[in-house]
Amino acid sequence: MLIAGNWKMFKGPHETRAFLAGFRPPDDVDVVICPPYVSLAAAVDAGVTVYAQNAHWERDGAYTGEVSAAMLAELGVRGSIIGHSERRQHFCETDETVRLRAEAVLDAGLGVIACLGETEGEREAGATEEVLRRQVAVLPEHERLVIAYEPVWAIGTGRTASPQQAQEAHALIKSLHAAQVLYGGSVKPDNAAELLAQPDVDGALVGGASLDPTSFLAICFAAR
Numbered sequence: 001m002l003i004a005g006n007w008k009m010f011k012g013p014h015e016t017r018a019f020l021a022g023f024r025p026p027d028d029v030d031v032v033i034c035p036p037y038v039s040l041a042a043a044v045d046a047g048v049t050v051y052a053q054n055a056h057w058e059r060d061g062a063y064t065g066e067v068s069a070a071m072l073a074e075l076g077v078r079g080s081i082i083g084h085s086e087r088r089q090h091f092c093e094t095d096e097t098v099r100l101r102a103e104a105v106l107d108a109g110l111g112v113i114a115c116l117g118e119t120e121g122e123r124e125a126g127a128t129e130e131v132l133r134r135q136v137a138v139l140p141e142h143e144r145l146v147i148a149y150e151p152v153w154a155i156g157t158g159r160t161a162s163p164q165q166a167q168e169a170h171a172l173i174k175s176l177h178a179a180q181v182l183y184g185g186s187v188k189p190d191n192a193a194e195l196l197a198q199p200d201v202d203g204a205l206v207g208g209a210s211l212d213p214t215s216f217l218a219i220c221f222a223a224r
């Protein structure tokens, strides 16, 4: 089981150190923290496994505002989230840039959590399978790449996919790709165990509930 906390644009270095000072997840669950860039070093220093939230495909160059996988590796960061729906929605991320970023992170020797999932409109139009097939198709198969199924309508809304909806999507993704598949979208301490009990749910990518150490630890323990 892998439980990753995506902190999004929350927690500078000071809050990161405070969160991790007393953070003791169970030994038998893989736990990853994904803080903003400026807090990566503080998280690495605290001794947890740290992923970034994005990485550029070039090693270096004239790409103002971007950070390369090689730079993350130098810092002791072990991987990166790629293709989060917030990047796709607000920052013009496409399936093609997701592919480029994922390949670069793997080439740098790091791990990838590649995010995908349908919007509410796509689900209502009956296009979920077509969208997932298209998004999975660009992802390389690699032992260090895991997929996170995050239905966009469930992110930050409190509207979790039902365990059956998650299981159905995960089974489809696994029929197309050999990766482990995490579920993301309003995972909370009170729904984590049931979601994680589904046969094709291999872990969780947690947003809001990862910002509080008590609720994030409760989810980590639910994964045992």
Ligand code: 13P
Binding pocket: 006, 084, 150, 154, 155, 156, 157, 158, 184, 185, 186, 187, 205, 206, 207, 208, 209
């Ligand atoms: P929430 O858990 O806040 O819905 O966010 C999910 C997510 O986007 C994780 O990447």
